[in-house]
Amino acid sequence: MLFLSVALTSCNAIRVTNGAVYRTTVGMFSSPREVPNRITMPVREDARLALLWIGHATVLLQLDDRFVLTDPFLTTTAGMVTKRLVEPGIDPANLPPLDVVLISHMHVDHLSYGSLDLLEKRPKQLLVPEGGLVYIPNYKFATDELKTWERWESDGLRVTAVPVAHVGWRYGLDDAWMEKSYTGYVIEYNGMTVYFGGDTGYDSTMFKETGKRFPHIDLALLPVAPLHPREFSKTRHTGPQEALQIYRELGARTMVPIHFDTYPESIDSLGEAPATLRALKATQHLNDEQVFIMRIGEQRVLIPKQAGAPAIH
Amino acid sequence: MLATVDRIAVDGRTVGCLVLYLLATDHPLLILSIGGAYVDCGENLEGRNLEGPMKHGTLLRICGCTLLACCLGCCQANAVLCGEDPSRAGPHATEPEIRPTLLWGAAQLVPSPQWSLLTHDGLRFGLRWQVTPVLYSFGMNRKLSPWRWFVVEPFVRQVGSLELFCSPEYVGMKEVDNARWSFRTGLRGYVPILEHGEYLSASLASSFFVLGGKRGISYEAGVYFFAGIVGVQTTYSPSLSEAPWIFTLRLRYF
Numbered sequence: 001m002l003f004l005s006v007a008l009t010s011c012n013a014i015r016v017t018n019g020a021v022y023r024t025t026v027g028m029f030s031s032p033r034e035v036p037n038r039i040t041m042p043v044r045e046d047a048r049l050a051l052l053w054i055g056h057a058t059v060l061l062q063l064d065d066r067f068v069l070t071d072p073f074l075t076t077t078a079g080m081v082t083k084r085l086v087e088p089g090i091d092p093a094n095l096p097p098l099d100v101v102l103i104s105h106m107h108v109d110h111l112s113y114g115s116l117d118l119l120e121k122r123p124k125q126l127l128v129p130e131g132g133l134v135y136i137p138n139y140k141f142a143t144d145e146l147k148t149w150e151r152w153e154s155d156g157l158r159v160t161a162v163p164v165a166h167v168g169w170r171y172g173l174d175d176a177w178m179e180k181s182y183t184g185y186v187i188e189y190n191g192m193t194v195y196f197g198g199d200t201g202y203d204s205t206m207f208k209e210t211g212k213r214f215p216h217i218d219l220a221l222l223p224v225a226p227l228h229p230r231e232f233s234k235t236r237h238t239g240p241q242e243a244l245q246i247y248r249e250l251g252a253r254t255m256v257p258i259h260f261d262t263y264p265e266s267i268d269s270l271g272e273a274p275a276t277l278r279a280l281k282a283t284q285h286l287n288d289e290q291v292f293i294m295r296i297g298e299q300r301v302l303i304p305k306q307a308g309a310p311a312i313h
Numbered sequence: 314m315l316a317t318v319d320r321i322a323v324d325g326r327t328v329g330c331l332v333l334y335l336l337a338t339d340h341p342l343l344i345l346s347i348g349g350a351y352v353d354c355g356e357n358l359e360g361r362n363l364e365g366p367m368k369h370g371t372l373l374r375i376c377g378c379t380l381l382a383c384c385l386g387c388c389q390a391n392a393v394l395c396g397e398d399p400s401r402a403g404p405h406a407t408e409p410e411i412r413p414t415l416l417w418g419a420a421q422l423v424p425s426p427q428w429s430l431l432t433h434d435g436l437r438f439g440l441r442w443q444v445t446p447v448l449y450s451f452g453m454n455r456k457l458s459p460w461r462w463f464v465v466e467p468f469v470r471q472v473g474s475l476e477l478f479c480s481p482e483y484v485g486m487k488e489v490d491n492a493r494w495s496f497r498t499g500l501r502g503y504v505p506i507l508e509h510g511e512y513l514s515a516s517l518a519s520s521f522f523v524l525g526g527k528r529g530i531s532y533e534a535g536v537y538f539f540a541g542i543v544g545v546q547t548t549y550s551p552s553l554s555e556a557p558w559i560f561t562l563r564l565r566y567f
Contacts, residue, residue: 080508080511080538080539113508114508114512117508130407131407133407133457134453134454134466134469136454137452137454137472137509138452138453138454138455143456144405145406145407147405150405170466171466171468173414173417173420173566174409174466174567176412176414176416176417177409177411177412178409180407
């Protein structure tokens with residue numbers, strides 16, 4: 001059972017610790033917490049740039065008339081075993097047509113076949129990191145790989161794969177050849193820029209280089225968990241401290257934390273990551289315009305549409 | 314889609330059948346699929362005379378084989394017709410540099426426990442190892458090579474595939490020529506059921522076995538969970554009267 005947990009449900013091996021196994025086992029017998037007043041109409045007419053945190057690394061982005069979904073995890077369990085703690089922040093049936101769906105890496109909480117099946121005919125395009133197609137079934141929508149710094153573009157919507165520090169395997173043993181199957185993305189449209197970190201450890205060089213190449217990032221979606229055990233986790237996962245460092249190195253206008261409190265991913269206490277981030281925010285005198293901690297199911301307009309303003313093309 | 318069933322006859326008796334599927338569409342791929350090819354030589358190999366009326370068992374075996382072939386052919390057709398249009402292919406489709414590693418070698422040594430149901434003496438514990446010399450995955454992304462040699466990723470197998478397998482088995486079967494070991498080789502088809510086979514998949518197989526001085530044909534069905542890492546299989550060998558059924562807890566990692 002421990003082996004299966006590692007192979008199928010985890011972003012890293014810390015899941016095998018007693019605390020994680022306990023939480024996973026307990027979680028299997030409880031229902032995910034309901035999200036009150038779930039949004040049913042996610043398309044915002046008043047927004048140029050809006051985001052809806054669906055949970056974990058799943059974010060619905062609206063850039064004017066374009067919609068991007070990151071790492072869709074909409075199913076009840078991750079990898080058959082681990083049940084989510086909170087239901088998805090939107091009913092998948094209420095998602096709009098999606099211009100691009102982005103997969104950051106191959107782990108079951110980021111590449112969820114059941115979730116992609118739920119999207120049905122909504123996506124036009126699925127983008128995966130280099131070497132990732134081997135784990136993508138034949139869908140009706142287009143599927144393509146992007147190498148680091150490579151760009152995909154369609155009608156002005158531009159997605160660039162950017163370097164992050166993580167691992168590319170799905171089953172463990174495939175680590176020997178799935179060496180590049182992880183990435184972050186930068187999404188650009190009509191002068192707006194969003195950074196999606198997926199799941200990453202901290203590597204200053206990578207983020208400084210990304211910040212240099214994309215000097216006007218409006219929004220950075222950065223993972224802030226799992227936290228523990230830090231020594232083991234830090235090469236693959238950023239905590240709040242490192243996430244804030246990345247936010248600065250990217251030079252982003254706003255940071256929104258992701259990848260926490262959605263399912264029992266490690267021995268972290270529920271709420272520990274956002275609480276740590278709040279404390280750091282206070283000591284570093286960061287306001288809500290700079291770092292905004294969202295609830296699952298919450299939608300936020302970052303750049304409102306100005307009345308009468310023409311669309312930027 | 315064209316399906317033909319060819320009867321293979323020896324001395325006026327049907328001893329096997331061959332099912333061919335030819336799929337010709339406007340799809341850029343022309344799929345020629347041999348859904349199943351099987352010659353039932355079981356009785357002959359056991360040294361019996363081929364003359365005489367055809368037994369019901371032989372007919373059943375041919376029917377079973379045809380059913381397996383039909384299932385696989387339909388899955389392949391479904392994969393082709395419902396899949397992504399390859400004309401939309403992007404510039405990159407990276408072939409994974411799959412290779413045997415020490416860890417993979419160690420994983421192959423892990424046996425699957427099995428229990429033979431003896432006709433007169435209850436259950437007999439045994440162990441089964443499995444090797445896949447070649448596998449064709451008809452469910453995986455069509456931008457990539459569907460062929461695998463020995464090292465097969467769980468997804469590539471469980472998403473829908475056809476594999477040639479070889480299984481040395483420890484059977485400890487003193488009832489059959491005092492045989493301790495058995496060897497079987499055959500063809501197994503996997504079909505995905507839930508989450509593209511990663512949560513649940515099933516298989517049908519037909520194999521040829523050698524157990525002591527006995528040889529014959531077996532039929533097998535299986536279901537698998539956790540990307541095929543855990544599964545249960547049942548094997549039926551009609552010509553092995555001493556122990557026609559084997560139940561296996563299939564443990565397989567790559």
